[in-house]
Amino acid sequence: MLNINNLHVKLETEDKQILRGVNLVVGAGEVHAIMGPNGSGKSTLSYVLSGKDGYTVTDGTAKLDGADLLAMEPEDRAAAGLFLAFQYPVEIPGVGNMTFLRTAVNAQRKSRGQAEMSAGEFLKVVREKAKRLSIDADMMKRPVNVGFSGGEKKRNEILQMAMLEPRMCILDETDSGLDVDAMKLVADGVNALRDAGRAFLVITHYQRLLDHIRPDVVHIMAAGRIIKTGGPELAMEVEKNGYADLLAGAV
Amino acid sequence: MALPQPKLDKLAALTAGLALPKSGWAAPARADAMSRLAAMGLPDKRDEYWRYTDPTPLTTAVAPFAAVFDAGDETPLFDAIDRVKLVFVDGIFDAAASDDLTLSGIEIDLLSRVAALDIHWARDSYGVLECRGQLPVARPLAALNTAFATEGVLIRVSAKVTKPVALIYLHKSDGSDVKLHHCIKVEQGAQLSLLENGPAAARFNSVLEVDVADGARFHHIRAQGRDHARHAATHIFARLGNGSAFKSFTLTANGALTRNEAVIDLDGDDAAAHVAGAAVGDGQFLHDDTVFITHTGQRCESRQVFKKVLKNGAVGVFQGKILVKQGAQKTDGYQISQSLMLDDDSQFLAKPELEIYADDVKCSHGSTSGAIDDTALFYLRSRGVPLKDAQSLLVLAFLAEAISEIEDDAIAEDIRLRLDGWLSRHGR
Numbered sequence: 053m054l055n056i057n058n059l060h061v062k063l064e065t066e067d068k069q070i071l072r073g074v075n076l077v078v079g080a081g082e083v084h085a086i087m088g089p090n091g092s093g094k095s096t097l098s099y100v101l102s103g104k105d106g107y108t109v110t111d112g113t114a115k116l117d118g119a120d121l122l123a124m125e126p127e128d129r130a131a132a133g134l135f136l137a138f139q140y141p142v143e144i145p146g147v148g149n150m151t152f153l154r155t156a157v158n159a160q161r162k163s164r165g166q167a168e169m170s171a172g173e174f175l176k177v178v179r180e181k182a183k184r185l186s187i188d189a190d191m192m193k194r195p196v197n198v199g200f201s202g203g204e205k206k207r208n209e210i211l212q213m214a215m216l217e218p219r220m221c222i223l224d225e226t227d228s229g230l231d232v233d234a235m236k237l238v239a240d241g242v243n244a245l246r247d248a249g250r251a252f253l254v255i256t257h258y259q260r261l262l263d264h265i266r267p268d269v270v271h272i273m274a275a276g277r278i279i280k281t282g283g284p285e286l287a288m289e290v291e292k293n294g295y296a297d298l299l300a301g302a303v
Numbered sequence: 304m305a306l307p308q309p310k311l312d313k314l315a316a317l318t319a320g321l322a323l324p325k326s327g328w329a330a331p332a333r334a335d336a337m338s339r340l341a342a343m344g345l346p347d348k349r350d351e352y353w354r355y356t357d358p359t360p361l362t363t364a365v366a367p368f369a370a371v372f373d374a375g376d377e378t379p380l381f382d383a384i385d386r387v388k389l390v391f392v393d394g395i396f397d398a399a400a401s402d403d404l405t406l407s408g409i410e411i412d413l414l415s416r417v418a419a420l421d422i423h424w425a426r427d428s429y430g431v432l433e434c435r436g437q438l439p440v441a442r443p444l445a446a447l448n449t450a451f452a453t454e455g456v457l458i459r460v461s462a463k464v465t466k467p468v469a470l471i472y473l474h475k476s477d478g479s480d481v482k483l484h485h486c487i488k489v490e491q492g493a494q495l496s497l498l499e500n501g502p503a504a505a506r507f508n509s510v511l512e513v514d515v516a517d518g519a520r521f522h523h524i525r526a527q528g529r530d531h532a533r534h535a536a537t538h539i540f541a542r543l544g545n546g547s548a549f550k551s552f553t554l555t556a557n558g559a560l561t562r563n564e565a566v567i568d569l570d571g572d573d574a575a576a577h578v579a580g581a582a583v584g585d586g587q588f589l590h591d592d593t594v595f596i597t598h599t600g601q602r603c604e605s606r607q608v609f610k611k612v613l614k615n616g617a618v619g620v621f622q623g624k625i626l627v628k629q630g631a632q633k634t635d636g637y638q639i640s641q642s643l644m645l646d647d648d649s650q651f652l653a654k655p656e657l658e659i660y661a662d663d664v665k666c667s668h669g670s671t672s673g674a675i676d677d678t679a680l681f682y683l684r685s686r687g688v689p690l691k692d693a694q695s696l697l698v699l700a701f702l703a704e705a706i707s708e709i710e711d712d713a714i715a716e717d718i719r720l721r722l723d724g725w726l727s728r729h730g731r
């Protein structure tokens with residue numbers, strides 16, 4: 053589904069290389085986790101895949117089902133089925149959470165040639181999904197993420213994912229800042245979406261989340277490259293020993 | 304103090320073709336306004352409150368031409384509302400297009416129809432608040448209006464009137480130069496909503512004097528049309544009695560020059576005055592909100608919320624003052640003026656002022672100008688919202704605080720839709 057080949061990325065305004073040859077293939081139905089030290093380029097990878105400004109791809113490719121992601125506008129990537137749960141969800145004063153969600157859902161439906169969801173139908177679906185994530189009606193009425201706690205913002209990301217039903221979901225540290233119960237809710241949200249036609253790339257620092265969302269493959273990223281790939285046991289190893297040994301062995 | 308020769312010449316040129324009515328109940332007020340105007344002279348760029356806005360097109364002997372805008376088959380704003388409609392075509396009342404003016408609890412007269420009378424209730428209103436509003440800042444164009452206005456509505460309200468009165472200003476002649484002067488008296492405990500819509504003329508000068516008596520309420524919503532080349536100088540002068548409320552919202556889209564002045568005196572105690580505006584301009588557009596709010600009574604609240612969206616060399620001006628007089632304790636004053644620049648070519652000039660002579664007051668003011676938040680824009684797009692829609696959503700979010708000053712949800716929604724339409728026509 054997602055095919056990243058030799059991806060090199062630098063900052064647009066500075067001569068700073070951040071990704072130095074990322075290779076990654078995520079197949080449909082799979083869950084991959086990426087771990088790695090702070091600053092190793094995990095968020096940058098997720099931003100570049102979703103089309104954020106400020107980065108220049110100097111080499112390599114990234115494809116979603118064979119389509120060149122890097123040539124598409126962010127909204128077209130979303131319409132193609134890509135979704136990023138942000139490490140730092142953005143506050144948008146003045147735009148109601150419900151309005152935002154509905155606009156997004158209908159924009160994607162439109163771009164796929166589907167009819168817009170009626171207000172009633174939308175409300176019903178959103179209420180049901182919000183309830184499962186313990187997001188109350190009041191949060192839906194407030195402006196997007198404004199005044200939300202850290203954990204509320206993360207749950208709101210998962211709600212968006214649940215509503216948009218993307219095929220390629222990237223979760224950037226969605227577990228950070230979540231209490232144990234919220235972590236369980238988020239994991240349930242992810243697991244509910246797991247199916248043969250959908251794939252996940254879960255960026256995390258902690259083994260904990262991976263107890264709930266069992267990954268098929270675990271990658272270790274360091275200094276802009278994936279330096280090691282393995283099974284779930286790799287996450288255990290990181291949890292126990294940190295990155296020192298892995299980094300030493302990678303050179 | 305004698306006026307300098309250039310000011311004298313300009314005034315002479317402008318007033319040469321105008322007739323000052325010599326008879327009828329308004330004649331003394333008109334003569335008085337003329338003598339005040341002669342002492343002040345017309346504004347020019349050297350005047351303190353005209354530094355950002357060049358008043359020249361408002362003071363030339365002949366009004367600059369302004370092509371009539373064709374809105375196509377778009378339904379005019381407020382058309383869906385049950386209202387008493389008064390239509391003016393280039394400042395001339397169109398009786399056939401207007402509704403019957405009889406409505407219980409409210410008296411509506413046309414200035415032109417009652418001008419010849421010797422006595423009319425409006426004699427005690429016409430030019431009174433305008434004259435008072437000349438201090439401490441001179442407003443010569445308002446005095447000019449009082450002296451020479453050819454039409455206007457005189458409304459006295461004695462009950463809680465639920466049906467709004469709507470003034471529709473059509474512009475059909477490229478060179479029309481119109482002065483309308485309205486006097487509104489909302490008596491004790493009464494209530495009125497006034498709607499105004501349309502450009503009115505190629506050049507429009509209006510004065511709206513509103514006296515809101517104790518416990519009375521006045522709501523005002525206006526839209527200034529979509530004509531690109533029109534020039535307008537509007538003035539609101541309001542006095543608020545004990546426990547009264549005044550709310551005014553203005554939507555401005557396009558217009559070569561718009562100067563909207565509001566001079567509000569919170570005279571009684573426990574009164575509330577809100578003035579708000581949303582303005583959007585692309586290219587040849589100068590929009591100026593000049594507001595002066597005086598807190599005289601105690602425990603009064605005032606809010607000024609002005610938002611402007613500018614692109615392509617458009618210019619926004621805000622001059623807002625809150626004056627809290629001695630004894631106006633527990634005043635709560637709020638003022639915000641912001642502009643959102645859709646490109647690097649536009650300009651926002653702001654002069655917020657606070658002058659406070661009471662010690663127990665709460666006043667805040669803020670003025671900012673900035674661009675669309677790229678992070679928010681990316682966030683929306685990453686959820687599949689197309690660029691233009693995402694921009695519109697963020698621009699409307701920026702305008703939301705001003706629009707939320709409109710109490711009627713249906714009108715607020717209609718205005719939001721029209722702004723959305725403007726944005727989709729003028730988006731990047």
Ligand SMILES: Nc1ncnc2c1ncn2[C@@H]1O[C@H](COP(=O)(O)OP(=O)(O)OP(=O)(O)O)[C@@H](O)[C@H]1O
Nearest residue numbers: 063070088089090091092093094095096097106139
């Ligand atoms: N816009 C930017 N300007 C300057 N430096 C940047 C920018 N974006 C990324 N970087 C740098 O690139 C490197 C990788 O950052 P990135 O956010 O991708 O790391 P990360 O692996 O997600 O880290 P963390 O685990 O702390 O979230 C860091 O050194 C960061 O400072």
Ligand SMILES: [Mg+2]
Nearest residue numbers: 094095096139
């Ligand atoms: Mg990160």
